[in-house]
Amino acid sequence: MAQVPQTFFDALAVRTWCGLALRALGRAREEIDAINVYPVADGDTGTNLYLTAESAAAAVEAVFEAHTAHDQGKPALADAARAMAHGALIGARGNSGTILAQLLRGMAQVLAADSETPHTDGQGLRLALRQAADSARQAVAHPVEGTVLTVASAAADAAERTDGDGDCGTVARAAYDGARAALAETPARLAVLGRAGVVDAGGRGLVAVLAALVETFTGETPRAVPVAADPEHARVAGGPEHARGAAGPEHARVAGATAVTSPEIVAEVSDVPATPLDECADGPETGGPAFEVIYLLEADDTAVARLRERLDGLGESLVVVGGDGLWNVHVHVDDAGAAVEAGVEAGRPYRIRITHFGVGDVHTTGAERPPRERAQRAVVAVVPGEGLAGLYAEAGATTVLARPGEPPASGELVQAVRRAHAREVVLLPNDADLRHTAAAAAEQARAEGIRVALIPTRSAVQGIAALAVHEPERRFDEDVVQMTSAAGATRHAEVVVAERQSWTMAGICQAGDVLGLIDGDVAVIGSDVTATAESVLERMLSAGGELVTLVLGDEAPETVADHLETRVREAYLAVDTVVYRGGRQGAVLLIGVE
Numbered sequence: 001m002a003q004v005p006q007t008f009f010d011a012l013a014v015r016t017w018c019g020l021a022l023r024a025l026g027r028a029r030e031e032i033d034a035i036n037v038y039p040v041a042d043g044d045t046g047t048n049l050y051l052t053a054e055s056a057a058a059a060v061e062a063v064f065e066a067h068t069a070h071d072q073g074k075p076a077l078a079d080a081a082r083a084m085a086h087g088a089l090i091g092a093r094g095n096s097g098t099i100l101a102q103l104l105r106g107m108a109q110v111l112a113a114d115s116e117t118p119h120t121d122g123q124g125l126r127l128a129l130r131q132a133a134d135s136a137r138q139a140v141a142h143p144v145e146g147t148v149l150t151v152a153s154a155a156a157d158a159a160e161r162t163d164g165d166g167d168c169g170t171v172a173r174a175a176y177d178g179a180r181a182a183l184a185e186t187p188a189r190l191a192v193l194g195r196a197g198v199v200d201a202g203g204r205g206l207v208a209v210l211a212a213l214v215e216t217f218t219g220e221t222p223r224a225v226p227v228a229a230d231p232e233h234a235r236v237a238g239g240p241e242h243a244r245g246a247a248g249p250e251h252a253r254v255a256g257a258t259a260v261t262s263p264e265i266v267a268e269v270s271d272v273p274a275t276p277l278d279e280c281a282d283g284p285e286t287g288g289p290a291f292e293v294i295y296l297l298e299a300d301d302t303a304v305a306r307l308r309e310r311l312d313g314l315g316e317s318l319v320v321v322g323g324d325g326l327w328n329v330h331v332h333v334d335d336a337g338a339a340v341e342a343g344v345e346a347g348r349p350y351r352i353r354i355t356h357f358g359v360g361d362v363h364t365t366g367a368e369r370p371p372r373e374r375a376q377r378a379v380v381a382v383v384p385g386e387g388l389a390g391l392y393a394e395a396g397a398t399t400v401l402a403r404p405g406e407p408p409a410s411g412e413l414v415q416a417v418r419r420a421h422a423r424e425v426v427l428l429p430n431d432a433d434l435r436h437t438a439a440a441a442a443e444q445a446r447a448e449g450i451r452v453a454l455i456p457t458r459s460a461v462q463g464i465a466a467l468a469v470h471e472p473e474r475r476f477d478e479d480v481v482q483m484t485s486a487a488g489a490t491r492h493a494e495v496v497v498a499e500r501q502s503w504t505m506a507g508i509c510q511a512g513d514v515l516g517l518i519d520g521d522v523a524v525i526g527s528d529v530t531a532t533a534e535s536v537l538e539r540m541l542s543a544g545g546e547l548v549t550l551v552l553g554d555e556a557p558e559t560v561a562d563h564l565e566t567r568v569r570e571a572y573l574a575v576d577t578v579v580y581r582g583g584r585q586g587a588v589l590l591i592g593v594e
Contacts, residue, residue, distance in 0.1 A: 009077060024212045040332070045094065047093070052088050058091075101328060102322075105323070122170060129171075151182045156178075179210050289315045289333050292355040295340070298348040377425070378424070379428065380425055381400070383399050383460055384431075388580065427452055429456065460585075470482075493516065506524060529589070548593055553589060
């Protein structure tokens, strides 16, 4: 059914545009993923743009629903525009999604501006498109031509050339045509695109978003966009029927170490073979950073300016977007921990995502085109704190951060599996409450042709044990069995502070009591963290053990690790102890005994 056009920019136009942009990116997602060769050939640009737009659209819908619930009628343009920008900011994924978030924020700054003359007409749209292009370029540490930044600038330039009396439809059409022409020229402006024979993936996504803007104000859907550099061999991204094979995100590779055994944990293994991924390279290139780090950050402008300088010295592909105290930070680095620590120094980072680029994922700044082959096997793990996220990522796992009170949804796990970019994936939920969520994610990934084994780890320490024995060179089934056995042989415990009075297996606890849980059940109620932790550890070691793993939360006493290590060394001569810092992980202390 044809779209009923909007005649001017109001809240309904914002809502319509977000919905149409989401639909357009959904249709083009696989095609955009398949042409993603810059800055990293990780095949996830279309997916990242879609998820960012989905977050923006959901935020706008929430504003409309809130007004309806309170009988307040339609929201104002400023409310809808701010919601769009905020939703994109907090949901931005990857380099491309982060830049899209800043483009939308730039537009919202004009549309939601307090002025005597509301920016609801063609002139307002011209100003919004210019602000979007300029603010996105400023957010990128080292802008590169032939990318989405070039396409955005061309759209703004074309919009500014329209007649001053032109309406929103006229301006949107001009911006789309300008962007489309600039997109076709990207292979000539960026060598890696020319070698690969494709247009810029991020730019292609922006053209889809601008096509949705045209449809919003004219009711007409612009013609499909060629994605190949050579028109004679052009593939057309017009919808699902034109899409090539889906491309997942970052390659992942995992290293291994020591082991143990158990029948307690049973892995769910899929025998569905992975689908082949299109090649887009003549040969590999090396030298790019190993990790992608993304997080939201609460900080003031001065601190963010210092953070930009710090991160620029640590890595590349740095994009910092946002403002008014909330920022989205994206960077590619070799030292993921240092990038997170820089955020801690600047303010309060959260929703931290660290992704490991496998061997073969490179920044395409050299003479060779990047490889597009999937890794054979990867590990995807849910982790409860930033410190553990860094630890897992350094071991090669793709991580999903589970914030206290905010468990990840199955969609986040599916996206992480895609980011892992492997034919075979081992999924570690590291939480008993995530078993069904992880199972749903595994089923969806299997439907996409990825072979997935779900090892129902119930704690991050069990995941550490599983990761330690992981060997990608083994047969998949054998590897899963060994990892499952190691996880099952690891007893797990945690020390937490009770939030309220409650009945437990160890008696009644009061708010503020220190609880020691062993294998999920309260075993010790105390008043002191160190004493409670010692009691828990002695109960666990009474059944034997060779290795104690301690993961300290931010609220753990400074002396607790030294005290427990000393106690183990004095009382259990054959037992070793390792200590990690987990950050804001919910529990004061995690304990593993294997």
